[in-house]
Amino acid sequence: MHGKPKAAFFDFACCEGCQLQIANLEEEIIGLTELVDVVEFREVLTGSAPAYDVAFIEGSITRPEDEARVKDIRSRSKLLASFGACACTGGVNKLKNLRDLTTVRKEVYGDKWNMPHLLTYPTRAVHEVVKVDAYVPGCPINRQEFLTIVKTLLLGLVLKLPDYPVCVECKKKDNVCLYERGMTCLGPVTRAGCDAICPTNASPCEGCRGSVPNPNRNSMKEVLAKHNVPLEAIMRKFTIYALDPEAGK
Numbered sequence: 359m360h361g362k363p364k365a366a367f368f369d370f371a372c373c374e375g376c377q378l379q380i381a382n383l384e385e386e387i388i389g390l391t392e393l394v395d396v397v398e399f400r401e402v403l404t405g406s407a408p409a410y411d412v413a414f415i416e417g418s419i420t421r422p423e424d425e426a427r428v429k430d431i432r433s434r435s436k437l438l439a440s441f442g443a444c445a446c447t448g449g450v451n452k453l454k455n456l457r458d459l460t461t462v463r464k465e466v467y468g469d470k471w472n473m474p475h476l477l478t479y480p481t482r483a484v485h486e487v488v489k490v491d492a493y494v495p496g497c498p499i500n501r502q503e504f505l506t507i508v509k510t511l512l513l514g515l516v517l518k519l520p521d522y523p524v525c526v527e528c529k530k531k532d533n534v535c536l537y538e539r540g541m542t543c544l545g546p547v548t549r550a551g552c553d554a555i556c557p558t559n560a561s562p563c564e565g566c567r568g569s570v571p572n573p574n575r576n577s578m579k580e581v582l583a584k585h586n587v588p589l590e591a592i593m594r595k596f597t598i599y600a601l602d603p604e605a606g607k
């Protein structure tokens with residue numbers, strides 16, 4: 359590879375909050391520009407390139423043209439990374455998959471619901487459409503974790519994300535469990551790595567980093583039973599970031 363690797367950023371269905379995290383890297387932006395030559399990034403610069411060493415994808419795939427575009431990007435990029443919950447799991451965009459698509463289209467677009475460019479299909483995460491080499495979880499992403507994952511990826515490695523739940527980080531901080539305060543929290547089944555930022559600030563975990571691999575269903579069940587919380591009371595929470603609802607059973 360001559361010179362710095364060429365990197366490009368692309369957005370699909372999302373709020374663009376994760377790109378903003380990168381655009382706002384401030385002093386850490388030097389860390390990124392030392393690592394890569396950013397050749398495409400709509401929010402930050404004009405310009406394009408025919409091929410990339412690494413493409414970063416934000417957002418979910420919701421339309422046939424998205425699918426064609428992400429496949430084209432994949433074919434022109436040596437490596438591809440999903441960043442943010444929308445790309446990594448489908449995130450909040452997958453909420454629409456739980457309902458009748460025509461009803462959702464009518465609610466959102468009114469009498470224009472069947473215009474050809476508005477005909478979205480069920481949301482998919484990026485890896486459900488093309489091969490993904492690395493994931494940066496979160497809603498939004500954590501800038502430092504993003505930089506670490508980029509470095510690891512460029513070294514030809516894949517960073518192993520924590521395979522334990524948010525509760526582990528929460529307990530290390532000696533937080534009082536939010537279940538003790540009458541709240542419901544998805545920490546027992548959510549992948550750690552955020553330093554339990556939400557429960558530490560008295561806000562329940564909503565699962566933005568996705569399901570922990572092999573979630574301990576018994577642990578979730580025990581927490582719910584201990585605090586007399588019926589599973590149904592938290593089932594809706596599982597859908598916010600498309601967590602595996604089986605994790606709670």
Ligand code: SF4
Nearest residue numbers: 372375442443444497
């Ligand atoms: S993961 Fe969250 S912050 Fe990032 S683009 Fe999606 S909705 Fe926005």
Ligand code: SF4
Nearest residue numbers: 525528535536543545
């Ligand atoms: S359930 Fe939530 S508040 Fe309780 S220990 Fe786990 S992460 Fe912390």
Ligand code: SF4
Nearest residue numbers: 552556563564565566
């Ligand atoms: S505590 Fe949960 S919702 Fe908050 S950042 Fe961490 S994984 Fe996301």
